[in-house]
Amino acid sequence: DGSLLSKSLLNQGFEVIGLTRNSSTNLDNLKNLKIEKDINLEEGEISDFGLIKKLIESNNPVEIYNLAAQSSVGKSFTSPKETFESIVGATINILEVSKNINYKGRLFFAGSSEIFGNTNKKADLKHRQDPHSPYGIAKQASLNLVKMYREQNNLSCVTGILFNHESPLRQEYYVTQKIISEAILCSKNINHKVNIGNIDIARDWGWAEEYVEGMQLIARANNLKDQILCTGRLTSLKQFIEITFQKLNLRWEEHINIDESLFRSKDIKISVGNPIQMEKELKWKARVGIELLIEKLIENKIKVTELT
Numbered sequence: 001d002g003s004l005l006s007k008s009l010l011n012q013g014f015e016v017i018g019l020t021r022n023s024s025t026n027l028d029n030l031k032n033l034k035i036e037k038d039i040n041l042e043e044g045e046i047s048d049f050g051l052i053k054k055l056i057e058s059n060n061p062v063e064i065y066n067l068a069a070q071s072s073v074g075k076s077f078t079s080p081k082e083t084f085e086s087i088v089g090a091t092i093n094i095l096e097v098s099k100n101i102n103y104k105g106r107l108f109f110a111g112s113s114e115i116f117g118n119t120n121k122k123a124d125l126k127h128r129q130d131p132h133s134p135y136g137i138a139k140q141a142s143l144n145l146v147k148m149y150r151e152q153n154n155l156s157c158v159t160g161i162l163f164n165h166e167s168p169l170r171q172e173y174y175v176t177q178k179i180i181s182e183a184i185l186c187s188k189n190i191n192h193k194v195n196i197g198n199i200d201i202a203r204d205w206g207w208a209e210e211y212v213e214g215m216q217l218i219a220r221a222n223n224l225k226d227q228i229l230c231t232g233r234l235t236s237l238k239q240f241i242e243i244t245f246q247k248l249n250l251r252w253e254e255h256i257n258i259d260e261s262l263f264r265s266k267d268i269k270i271s272v273g274n275p276i277q278m279e280k281e282l283k284w285k286a287r288v289g290i291e292l293l294i295e296k297l298i299e300n301k302i303k304v305t306e307l308t
Contacts, residue, residue: 001110002067003029003169005212010038017059019046019068029169046090052097060105063219066094067110069135072173074264076135087138088145095149095157107157108219109146112139113164113204113230113271122232122274125161132266143226150224160218163230163273166293167208168300175237176205179244180297184305186255187248194255197262202236204272207288207296217282230273231286243294 006016017040030036044051046068056064069087070076076083091109098107114136116123131137142159149155170177175196182194206229214229245252278284288296 001165001208001212001215002065003033003035004167004209005065005067005215006030006039007033007035008209008212008216010035014063016040017042017055017061019044019055021045032169047085047093049093049097052093053101056097056103057101063106063108063216064094064098065108065110065215065219066090069110069138071135073114073133073135076133076138080134083134084138084141087135088141091142091145095145095153095155098155098157099149099153103155105156106219106224107146107155108215109142109157109159110215111143111159111161111226112136113161113228113273114268115140115143115161116271118269119272120270122272124228124274124277125226127274132268147226156224158218158221158224159226160215161226161228161273162211163204163206163228163271165206165208165211165229166297168297168304169208176240176297179241180294180301183241183244183248183250183252183255184298184301186245186250192255193257195257195259195262196237196241197259197264198267199238199241199256199258200236200269201267202234202239202270202272204230204233205235205240205290205293206231206286207293210286210288214278214282214284217278217284221282223281225281227278227282228273228275229278229284230275231289232273232275233286233290234270234272235290240290240294243291244298247294247298 009016020041027036068090070083115129115131116127117130117132131140146157146159150157166176186192211229218227241252
């Protein structure tokens with residue numbers, strides 16, 4: 001998301017400053033987008049109050065986007081402290097700096113659909129929150145902190161609650177990327193088999209390039225209000241697999257092994273959002289459906305595979 005957002009901002013003529021934990025950071029995503037030389041990278045920790053204060057005071061940015069997090073839901077169970085520090089700690093740090101220096105720009109924080117847990121209907125901002133993971137709990141705390149600072153300290157800060165979204169830049173350990181990569185391997189080797197966990201879970205999958213445009217609309221709105229970024233359309237993992245293999249003229253049943261050892265006991269079964277508020281108030285609507293999304297991922301993966 002950060003790479004795609006940076007490219008969008010650069011295309012609009014903004015100067016973009018990015019924070020990286022160390023100088024040896026993997027810049028592959030920036031290189032893939034051909035923008036690695038166009039971003040001013042600053043080295044340091046987002047938890048460093050003095051550094052954040054210095055960066056905001058010296059640059060006086062018109063907009064700040066905080067997408068930083070330990071973003072793996074699965075890893076948050078084994079690394080809850082790191083997860084909370086990277087989400088809640090970072091959020092408090094940025095908000096406190098902004099309050100103390102009387103920052104007048106806009107602050108956007110990336111929220112997550114994980115705050116809702118299972119959705120029995122399309123989730124809007126009034127939907128019951130029931131996070132099932134340390135990651136979801138941290139995102140819930142961040143959402144509440146941003147709301148508090150907006151209402152009590154008059155900061156121009158807001159959260160965009162993001163449902164699942166994909167792009168070719170997504171890391172390989174995410175299940176959607178695994179399915180795309182493994183399906184392509186199956187198309188080259190008819191005997192190739194793939195172990196997958198629970199395929200009956202269902203998600204609201206969108207296209208990341210559209211979501212970073214939505215982030216900017218939320219940050220720049222005349223009336224700052226937390227918003228939900230989603231498609232409002234539900235797709236099961238089984239359907240995702242079926243579509244992917246069909247696009248490659250394969251029958252998924254011949255290649256997929258259901259491995260119960262990969263099941264998560266606390267996995268969210270259904271997660272879908274309600275996009276109506278974004279459509280009505282900010283005129284944003286997801287255009288890329290699941291079929292086109294999968295086609296884009298397959299085309300890119302094949303192209304990358306051929307190049308390497």
